[in-house]
Amino acid sequence: MNNDKKIFGIAATFKTPNEIINAAKKVSNSGYTAFDVNTPYPVHGMDSAMKIKPSKLGFVTLVTGLSGAAIALLFMYWSMSVDYPLVIGGKPFFALPAFIPVTFELTVLLATVSTVIAMIALFFRLPDNKHPLHDTDYMKSVSADKYGIVIESTDTKFDETSATDFLKNLNPLKIEVIYYPAEEPYPIFQPKFIIFLIIIAVVVSGGTYLMLNKLLYITPFNWMMEQDKLTPQKGSELFADGYGMRTPVEGTVAKGFIPYPYAGQTNPTEVLSNPFLLTKENIELGKGKFFTYCSPCHGYFADGDSRLRGQFPNPPTLHSKRARDFSDGMIYHIITNGQNVMPSYTSQISREERWAIVNYVRVLQRAKNASDSDLIDMNKETGSNVTN
Amino acid sequence: MSQTDYHYQKKDLPTGFSKIGLILFLVGTALSLLAFFVDQERAVFNYLVTYLMIVSVGLGSLFLIALEYIAGADWSTPIRRIPEFFAGLLPVLLVLVIPLLVFNHDLFHWAHKEAMADDKILQGKAPYLNVTFFIIRTFVFIGLWSLFYWVMTRNSRKQDSSKDQTLTKKNIRLAAIFIPVFALSLTFTAIDFMMSLEPHWFSTIFGVYFFSGIVVAALAAITLVVIYLKDKGYFSPWMNDDHLFSLGALLFAFINFWAYIAFSQFILIWYADLPEETFWFLTRWNGGWMFFSIGLIVIHFLVPYFALLSQPSKMNPKRLKFIAIWLLFAHLFDLFWLIMPNIGSMKNGYLFSWIDLVFPIAGTGIVILVFAFAAKKANMIPIGDPKLKRGIDFHL
Numbered sequence: 001m002n003n004d005k006k007i008f009g010i011a012a013t014f015k016t017p018n019e020i021i022n023a024a025k026k027v028s029n030s031g032y033t034a035f036d037v038n039t040p041y042p043v044h045g046m047d048s049a050m051k052i053k054p055s056k057l058g059f060v061t062l063v064t065g066l067s068g069a070a071i072a073l074l075f076m077y078w079s080m081s082v083d084y085p086l087v088i089g090g091k092p093f094f095a096l097p098a099f100i101p102v103t104f105e106l107t108v109l110l111a112t113v114s115t116v117i118a119m120i121a122l123f124f125r126l127p128d129n130k131h132p133l134h135d136t137d138y139m140k141s142v143s144a145d146k147y148g149i150v151i152e153s154t155d156t157k158f159d160e161t162s163a164t165d166f167l168k169n170l171n172p173l174k175i176e177v178i179y180y181p182a183e184e185p186y187p188i189f190q191p192k193f194i195i196f197l198i199i200i201a202v203v204v205s206g207g208t209y210l211m212l213n214k215l216l217y218i219t220p221f222n223w224m225m226e227q228d229k230l231t232p233q234k235g236s237e238l239f240a241d242g243y244g245m246r247t248p249v250e251g252t253v254a255k256g257f258i259p260y261p262y263a264g265q266t267n268p269t270e271v272l273s274n275p276f277l278l279t280k281e282n283i284e285l286g287k288g289k290f291f292t293y294c295s296p297c298h299g300y301f302a303d304g305d306s307r308l309r310g311q312f313p314n315p316p317t318l319h320s321k322r323a324r325d326f327s328d329g330m331i332y333h334i335i336t337n338g339q340n341v342m343p344s345y346t347s348q349i350s351r352e353e354r355w356a357i358v359n360y361v362r363v364l365q366r367a368k369n370a371s372d373s374d375l376i377d378m379n380k381e382t383g384s385n386v387t388n
Numbered sequence: 389m390s391q392t393d394y395h396y397q398k399k400d401l402p403t404g405f406s407k408i409g410l411i412l413f414l415v416g417t418a419l420s421l422l423a424f425f426v427d428q429e430r431a432v433f434n435y436l437v438t439y440l441m442i443v444s445v446g447l448g449s450l451f452l453i454a455l456e457y458i459a460g461a462d463w464s465t466p467i468r469r470i471p472e473f474f475a476g477l478l479p480v481l482l483v484l485v486i487p488l489l490v491f492n493h494d495l496f497h498w499a500h501k502e503a504m505a506d507d508k509i510l511q512g513k514a515p516y517l518n519v520t521f522f523i524i525r526t527f528v529f530i531g532l533w534s535l536f537y538w539v540m541t542r543n544s545r546k547q548d549s550s551k552d553q554t555l556t557k558k559n560i561r562l563a564a565i566f567i568p569v570f571a572l573s574l575t576f577t578a579i580d581f582m583m584s585l586e587p588h589w590f591s592t593i594f595g596v597y598f599f600s601g602i603v604v605a606a607l608a609a610i611t612l613v614v615i616y617l618k619d620k621g622y623f624s625p626w627m628n629d630d631h632l633f634s635l636g637a638l639l640f641a642f643i644n645f646w647a648y649i650a651f652s653q654f655i656l657i658w659y660a661d662l663p664e665e666t667f668w669f670l671t672r673w674n675g676g677w678m679f680f681s682i683g684l685i686v687i688h689f690l691v692p693y694f695a696l697l698s699q700p701s702k703m704n705p706k707r708l709k710f711i712a713i714w715l716l717f718a719h720l721f722d723l724f725w726l727i728m729p730n731i732g733s734m735k736n737g738y739l740f741s742w743i744d745l746v747f748p749i750a751g752t753g754i755v756i757l758v759f760a761f762a763a764k765k766a767n768m769i770p771i772g773d774p775k776l777k778r779g780i781d782f783h784l
């Protein structure tokens with residue numbers, strides 16, 4: 001025997017699973033603790049024969065599983081109820097039943113993945129490519145059809161001759177002494193290997209770059225961005241002046257457009273007459289439009305009490321004698337054409353809506369300056385007793 | 389391997405065993421009869437809960453026997469006689485079901501002619517939900533269960549003396565026929581006795597829900613009795629802690645399965661939010677029922693889940709015994725939660741009454757008596773079963 005080598009352990013191989021269970025029982029009963037059994041498949045009852053304590057791996061699963069559940073629930077709570085609450089299907093923001101499947105999945109995912117990683121990394125201590133049992137005849141036979149047991153030299157009770165004798169008493173097929181492999185410097189730090197790695201890296205990355213960007217370049221899908229139609233501000237080669245945007249033909253009238261004959265006149269000599277009847281719908285429409293477009297400056301009751309706090313000059317009241325004496329058409333003209341600092345409202349308010357506003361202004365004026373006969377009529381209708 | 393002598397000698401059950409059963413049965417029956425005269429409707433509903441609990445233990449046991457045969461499992465062979473004794477409840481159901489059929493008017497809204505008259509939905513369901521067909525299929529199902537019980541256990545017992553291996557093959561074939569019969573009859577039983585209490589409601593997963601519950605109940609009953617008899621030395625060379633672990637692991641699996649199915653039923657109805665489905669759960673959220681609904685999650689899932697989570701707890705007989713009793717209660721609680729809110733006077737909340745407590749006493753008595761009666765005639769271990777040796781040697 002070569003005495004320079006350090007002994008890893010004494011290995012014995014057996015032929016049947018019953019023998020190996022028996023051997024494991026005897027070895028553990030005689031006080032050895034640092035020993036291991038290698039079999040081609042899991043042998044039932046081995047844990048108790050070897051006196052192995054229950055694995056602590058379950059705690060890894062428990063902790064990571066619980067953290068998976070916590071992460072899922074907290075993240076969904078934060079994203080769905082705090083950061084960006086959205087009503088989905090009329091359910092509450094923190095809709096626990098809907099979160100359960102995701103919580104379940106994340107719990108299982110984290111628990112299983114971390115269990116596998118912990119099992120390989122912490123318990124098997126992999127990757128380990130220099131375990132002494134590697135590349136031995138012992139390992140070749142026990143991974144095929146034999147059952148083996150190794151008493152390791154780290155055991156406090158270990159002694160080469162006594163361990164060999166002990167195993168011999170169990171009638172094994174074969175007994176081997178297994179040595180630690182000779183110490184080798186890590187090949188990963190040799191300059192040759194490092195240069196080899198660098199060359200491989202350059203060749204692979206350069207080759208990949210050339211392949212994907214030069215030889216096999218495929219145009220990215222950008223048809224939606226590059227369209228043949230003319231978009232605003234885009235030039236055109238079709239027209240001599242190079243402009244893509246064209247002006248309509250002289251005299252073109254837009255669909256539904258009715259020209260206003262008095263456009264641009266400050267004091268028109270004649271105006272249009274009101275084409276709309278004073279119906280309830282019409283007044284309601286006028287009220288809405290008045291509130292939206294007129295009331296910011298004129299006030300809700302056309303008193304000229306602006307809500308703009310002096311950011312824009314206050315208009316005069318519409319209840320003055322002059323304003324009340326305006327014809328319907330004149331008010332329409334002012335809305336359409338603008339007056340003094342008031343701009344034209346043709347782009348905001350349609351023709352019908354402008355007439356409706358005129359009608360509503362008439363209602364306001366009459367309400368504010370009610371005559372005695374108006375009051376008598378009102379008292380008759382409502383049964384109240386209001387006097388001027 | 390081990391040199392233990394596997395010579396079986398029949399030991400009778402402890403004498404106190406059937407005595408306790410008889411006392412429970414007599415006391416429970418007397419109180420139940422009194423309850424019947426105090427409040428007939430409530431008594432009939434409570435009777436239904438206990439009846440379905442007995443169905444659960446008996447039918448679940450027969451299912452587990454069939455599962456052992458069809459899956460070729462050998463770990464459970466040494467304790468297979470326990471579910472066989474429990475399955476002896478199935479022929480008794482032929483008698484136990486009669487009060488439910490007599491008082492169907494108290495139980496089922498659809499059994500009322502005047503209610504059917506102006507209800508389009510119930511008229512549509514009338515070809516299935518009518519008293520005649522109901523009675524016929526109830527007896528057909530119980531008859532089928534009893535038949536399979538009788539043939540399968542007879543084969544099993546014959547094997548004790550004849551050691552004939554073909555009997556195992558026969559039972560495997562029977563089990564293969566029984567499983568689909570079981571699936572269908574169980575689904576229809578769940579629909580008939582529980583879902584049809586609220587005939588406007590429907591849930592396609594309801595049969596599976598009941599299935600998940602009955603397997604938990606049967607496993608819990610088997611585990612309880614196995615541990616009880618093991619403590620008394622009935623299984624001394626025949627089983628070890630690894631058998632207990634397997635029972636515990638199966639319990640754990642079926643608790644999870646129950647929770648999975650219960651949640652599947654709930655979330656589909658909750659998400660769709662259709663009034664014709666949600667009212668069933670809303671009834672179970674009225675008044676005191678809310679605590680029953682929350683309690684069901686805690687009792688039937690959370691507590692047993694964490695109690696059985698670790699490996700040692702599945703092997704610890706004391707804890708397993710406690711969990712088995714707990715889960716039997718949990719299944720009873722589940723049935724109570726399914727059935728009792730259908731009483732008209734309790735739709736708006738639970739009202740306590742002593743009547744709810746007396747029927748399970750009589751039920752427990754019946755289960756113990758039937759178990760003792762079945763165990764008297766047969767061996768506790770299937771000594772002729774070819775799988776027995778491997779079952780005894782079972783190790784994790």
